[in-house]
Amino acid sequence: MEMRKPSARDFPGLCARYNVKLSPYTTWNVGGVSKILFTPFKRADLIAVMKWIGDNGMNFYLLGGGSNVLITDDVLETPVVLTTGMTGISARLESGVVFLDCLAGTSLKEVLSLSVKNGWSGLEFAAGIPGTVGGATAGNAGAVRGSIGSVVESVTAVERDGSVVKWNASEITWDYRSCSLFEKTDRVAHSVTFRLHRSELGKVAYSVKAAMEDRKTQPSVSRTAGCVFRNPSGDSAGRLLDAAGCKGMRVGGARVSASHANFIENIGECTARDILSLALACKKMVQDAFGTLLRFEIKTIGIEDVWNAPI
Numbered sequence: 001m002e003m004r005k006p007s008a009r010d011f012p013g014l015c016a017r018y019n020v021k022l023s024p025y026t027t028w029n030v031g032g033v034s035k036i037l038f039t040p041f042k043r044a045d046l047i048a049v050m051k052w053i054g055d056n057g058m059n060f061y062l063l064g065g066g067s068n069v070l071i072t073d074d075v076l077e078t079p080v081v082l083t084t085g086m087t088g089i090s091a092r093l094e095s096g097v098v099f100l101d102c103l104a105g106t107s108l109k110e111v112l113s114l115s116v117k118n119g120w121s122g123l124e125f126a127a128g129i130p131g132t133v134g135g136a137t138a139g140n141a142g143a144v145r146g147s148i149g150s151v152v153e154s155v156t157a158v159e160r161d162g163s164v165v166k167w168n169a170s171e172i173t174w175d176y177r178s179c180s181l182f183e184k185t186d187r188v189a190h191s192v193t194f195r196l197h198r199s200e201l202g203k204v205a206y207s208v209k210a211a212m213e214d215r216k217t218q219p220s221v222s223r224t225a226g227c228v229f230r231n232p233s234g235d236s237a238g239r240l241l242d243a244a245g246c247k248g249m250r251v252g253g254a255r256v257s258a259s260h261a262n263f264i265e266n267i268g269e270c271t272a273r274d275i276l277s278l279a280l281a282c283k284k285m286v287q288d289a290f291g292t293l294l295r296f297e298i299k300t301i302g303i304e305d306v307w308n309a310p311i
């Protein structure tokens with residue numbers, strides 16, 4: 001379908017940009033050019049963007065902190081909606097429960113910092129997880145000590161037709177790195193309310209420190225996008241990749257981390273093709289060695305068919 005360029009009249013805010021390089025918006029620092037990038041700041045902007053997308057019968061991609069996505073090196077015709085302009089947190093206390101209303105583009109780190117400063121407990125497990133509240137909710141981000149779904153009170157999203165819908169926790173199903181509301185890209189989380197409880201400053205800070213200790217084996221300074229593969233039931237993808245001999249393997253500017261085999265690092269001049277080839281080679285090595293078919297945790301923009309193709 002021929003893409004109609006949106007006109008200024010379509011949007012109340014100046015939130016459409018053209019031919020924008022996406023690599024700076026990802027932690028891998030990889031990705032081609034987006035023909036049209038929407039950067040809504042207010043809810044009204046997001047509603048207008050979604051309405052325009054819906055009215056034109058278009059698909060779209062979503063980008064939060066870009067810490068769990070691999071974007072094609074090629075030009076992307078499908079519009080991308082970048083959520084990081086929609087930020088803000090407000091807290092309210094009701095009968096000893098702390099409710100944090102967070103706009104979806106707010107960084108998880110900021111929400112955690114506020115919680116630590118005030119001695120609010122519940123999100124400590126998320127220490128060290130980059131990205132936004134929206135991305136964490138869509139992927140039920142988590143670590144050994146917990147995951148986002150357990151502290152979500154409600155989610156408000158904008159649908160493809162521009163309507164705004166709120167879901168309470170009881171209407172949402174959470175699974176390992178998935179949330180029933182966002183299995184398909186047809187709505188955008190606009191805000192998420194977390195339910196935390198009051199605790200002691202020292203206790204919360206201690207739990208955060210413990211959660212950070214768990215990450216000691218992960219590369220912390222290189223450009224990565226977190227774990228490439230999901231853990232298979234009852235096992236660890238990192239352990240399997242390590243045992244299959246993947247650590248240190250390299251394709252172009254992509255290398256399997258020497259400290260954690262489930263992380264691929266951009267070691268310079270890296271392309272999405274390099275990452276893709278390396279990831280597929282690792283997947284095959286694990287299957288050949290152990291018969292285990294690893295599944296990707298990383299989401300893709302513009303390369304779904306290659307990423308999910310059987311090896």
Ligand SMILES: Cc1cc2nc3c(=O)[nH]c(=O)nc-3n(C[C@H](O)[C@H](O)[C@H](O)COP(=O)(O)OP(=O)(O)OC[C@H]3O[C@@H](n4cnc5c(N)ncnc54)[C@H](O)[C@@H]3O)c2cc1C
Pocket residue numbers: 027061062063064065066067068069083104105128129130131132133134135136137138139140141142143182185187188189190219220224225226227299
């Ligand atoms: C060093 C490092 C460590 C990490 N450790 C962990 C970890 O311990 N646990 C873990 O779970 N993850 C981890 N990650 C991965 C990543 O940080 C999380 O998955 C994070 O929650 C992704 O958020 P994001 O905003 O960056 O999402 P993005 O990468 O921008 O997007 C990821 C997905 O979320 C969707 N999405 C984004 N915003 C919205 C929205 N507003 N509404 C609906 N859908 C949306 C996108 O469509 C996409 O499919 C790590 C990453 C790095 C780089």
